[in-house]
Amino acid sequence: MKVVTRRSFTDEFKLAAVQESIDSPDTVKAVAVRLGISPKLLAKWRSKFVTRKESSKPIKNNGPSKSLKDLEAENKRLRKQLERAELENEIPKKGEGVLRQSAKVKFAYIHRVSSVRRTVKLMCDVLGVSRSGYYKWLNHQPSDWTRYNQRLLAFLRQQIEKHRRIQGYRKLWEEAVAHGYACNKKRVQSLLQQIGYRSNACKRRFGVVRPKEVVPTPPNYLNRDFSVDAPNRVWVSDITQIRCHEGWQYLCVIIDLYSRRVVGWATSYMNSAEMVLRALKKAWKERKPKGKALMFHSDRGSQYRCYDVLKWLTKRKVTVSMSRKGNCWDNACSESFFGLMKKEWFSNLEQMSRKEMVAECRNYINGYYNVVRRHGTNGGLSPMMYELRN
Numbered sequence: 001m002k003v004v005t006r007r008s009f010t011d012e013f014k015l016a017a018v019q020e021s022i023d024s025p026d027t028v029k030a031v032a033v034r035l036g037i038s039p040k041l042l043a044k045w046r047s048k049f050v051t052r053k054e055s056s057k058p059i060k061n062n063g064p065s066k067s068l069k070d071l072e073a074e075n076k077r078l079r080k081q082l083e084r085a086e087l088e089n090e091i092p093k094k095g096e097g098v099l100r101q102s103a104k105v106k107f108a109y110i111h112r113v114s115s116v117r118r119t120v121k122l123m124c125d126v127l128g129v130s131r132s133g134y135y136k137w138l139n140h141q142p143s144d145w146t147r148y149n150q151r152l153l154a155f156l157r158q159q160i161e162k163h164r165r166i167q168g169y170r171k172l173w174e175e176a177v178a179h180g181y182a183c184n185k186k187r188v189q190s191l192l193q194q195i196g197y198r199s200n201a202c203k204r205r206f207g208v209v210r211p212k213e214v215v216p217t218p219p220n221y222l223n224r225d226f227s228v229d230a231p232n233r234v235w236v237s238d239i240t241q242i243r244c245h246e247g248w249q250y251l252c253v254i255i256d257l258y259s260r261r262v263v264g265w266a267t268s269y270m271n272s273a274e275m276v277l278r279a280l281k282k283a284w285k286e287r288k289p290k291g292k293a294l295m296f297h298s299d300r301g302s303q304y305r306c307y308d309v310l311k312w313l314t315k316r317k318v319t320v321s322m323s324r325k326g327n328c329w330d331n332a333c334s335e336s337f338f339g340l341m342k343k344e345w346f347s348n349l350e351q352m353s354r355k356e357m358v359a360e361c362r363n364y365i366n367g368y369y370n371v372v373r374r375h376g377t378n379g380g381l382s383p384m385m386y387e388l389r390n
Contacts, residue, residue, distance in 0.1 A: 009037075014045045014048075014049065015049060017031070017035055017037070017042060017045060018042070018045050018046050018049045018050070020035070021042060021046060022046075022050075025071060028042055028043055028046070084122065087117070087118060087122060087126075088122075088126050098127065099127065099128075103129050103133060103137075104137065106127045106128075106129050107129065107133070107134050107137040107138070109127075110123045110124065110127065110129075110134055111134075111138060120134060149187075149191060152176060152181055152183060152187075152188075152191060153191050153194075153195070155176060155179065155181065156172055156176065156188065156191060156192065157195075159172055159175050159176075160172070160197065165197075165199060167199060168199045169185065169188050169189040169192050170185060172188055172192070173185045173188040173189075176188060217300055217305065217322055218320045218321055218322045219321070219322070220321055220322060220323055220324050220330055221295060221297070221319060221321035222234065222236075222295065222297045222321045222330070223330075224329065224330060224332070226257055226332070226333055227257075228256075228257040228258045229258070230258060231256055231258040231259065231287075231387060232256065232258070232287055232289035232290070232293065232294055233257070233258060233293060233294065233295065234256070234257040234258070234294075234295045234297060235254050235255065235256055235257070235263065235283065235294065235295070235296050235297070236254070236255050236257060236297045236298065236331060236333050236334050237252065237253065237254045237255070237276070237279070237296065237297070237298045237304070237334060238252075238253065238298065238299060238331055238334030238335060238337075238338065239251065239252045239271060239275075239276075239301065239303065240338040240342075241271070242342075242346060242357055243351060244351065244352060244353055244354045244356075244357050245351060245352065245353050245354075246269070246353065246354050247269065248269070249267055249268075249269055249354045249357050249358070250267060250268050250269070250270070250271045250275060251265065251266075251267050251338075251361055252265060252266050252267075252268075252275050252276050252278075252279045252303075253265045253279065253334065253337060253338075253365070254279050254280065254283045255333060255334060255337060256287070256383075257333060258387075259375075259378060259383040259384075259386045259387045259390075260333065260337075260375050260377055260378065260383050260386075261370050261383035261384060261386075261387065262337070262365045262369060262370055262383075263283040263286055263287050264279045264280060264281075264282040264283025264284075264286065265279055265282070265361065265365055266278040266279040266282065267357070267358050267361060269354060271303065272303060273302075273303045273304075273306035273308055273309050274308075275303070276303050276304060276306075276309050277308060277309060277312060280296075280309070280312060280313075284316075291316035291317040291318045292317045294318050294319065295318070295319040295320075295321055296313055296318050296319070296320055296321065297321040297322070297323070297331065298321075298322055298323070298331065298334075299322065299323045299328070299330075299331050300322050300323060300325060304322065305322075337369075340369075341364055341369070344364075345360065345364045345368075346360070369383070370382065370383050370384050371384050
């Protein structure tokens with residue numbers, strides 16, 4: 001025979017169970033299952049401890065602060081608020097910048113993206129426009145002036161494609177007048193500006209773009225001290241451009257301040273650091289200087305501040321000096337050389353090809369300037385003769 005023992009509960013447990021069942025929005029059965037007791041037993045305890053007949057100090061049955069129905073309603077309301085907040089955050093992110101646009105642009109955007117989830121009311125509230133204004137815009141019929149502008153703009157688009165975007169607004173206005181459109185130049189210009197049209201014949205002029213300082217610019221160690229008492233102590237360099245049939249050709253020279261002799265030079269159709277490196281290598285091969293005793297001075301051009309050029313110089317322990325910002329007189333010797341070359345040599349020649357220009361540079365530097373031309377700083381001697389005598 002199976003013996004069933006009855007469970008016993010203390011009065012404290014009974015009171016706590018009754019209090020929990022009263023405060024909880026759950027049913028008596030749900031609370032009883034959670035406590036591991038019979039629902040009938042919990043109901044019996046509630047009857048005992050709540051009524052005055054069974055207890056001298058009954059428990060007040062105020063019920064839960066909110067019923068289950070109220071909690072479900074509040075949960076539904078909070079979910080709706082959260083969904084609306086998510087939509088309000090999503091609309092500006094995907095709004096294509098319409099928050100700063102006019103009301104008509106906002107209305108067009110609402111008409112394009114509104115849906116069951118993104119209601120017109122919600123989008124109008126987020127974008128700061130009225131629903132009445134939106135529906136007025138939606139049902140608005142374009143005026144005769146607007147319809148005429150639309151026809152004129154369609155004609156202008158046809159002419160733009162026909163003439164391959166070459167004509168400006170004046171020529172397009174003439175075409176419109178020739179085809180019977182009654183309009184003036186300003187009207188055509190305004191319509192073309194609305195669609196962002198720009199003639200291919202108009203080349204945009206760009207301003208001067210200041211390069212970012214990738215590496216610190218070396219100071220002006222030379223400080224306009226152009227008097228040097230020994231060769232291979234100070235080299236100065238600069239770049240100029242000469243117009244040729246094919247376009248600009250660039251020339252980079254390196255001058256030894258001791259005798260004003262051009263010790264290295266290079267040309268290129270591109271104004272690049274590679275041209276400076278070729279001139280440096282040519283000068284180094286011819287002069288074979290001691291790097292620690294040499295100073296290399298130039299302007300602040302990006303070709304001289306290039307990483308490859310600075311690395312090549314610092315590897316040989318050359319002191320790098322650069323002119324002050326916007327001060328061409330700090331590199332006056334190089335500037336003077338280019339002025340003399342263009343005045344004495346190239347001004348007397350017709351425009352030539354790039355190949356001919358390179359040959360003329362060689363003739364002037366190697367055949368005339370270094371060997372023949374007398375220099376005032378050298379006491380009337382040519383650079384090469386000055387070095388031979390000293």
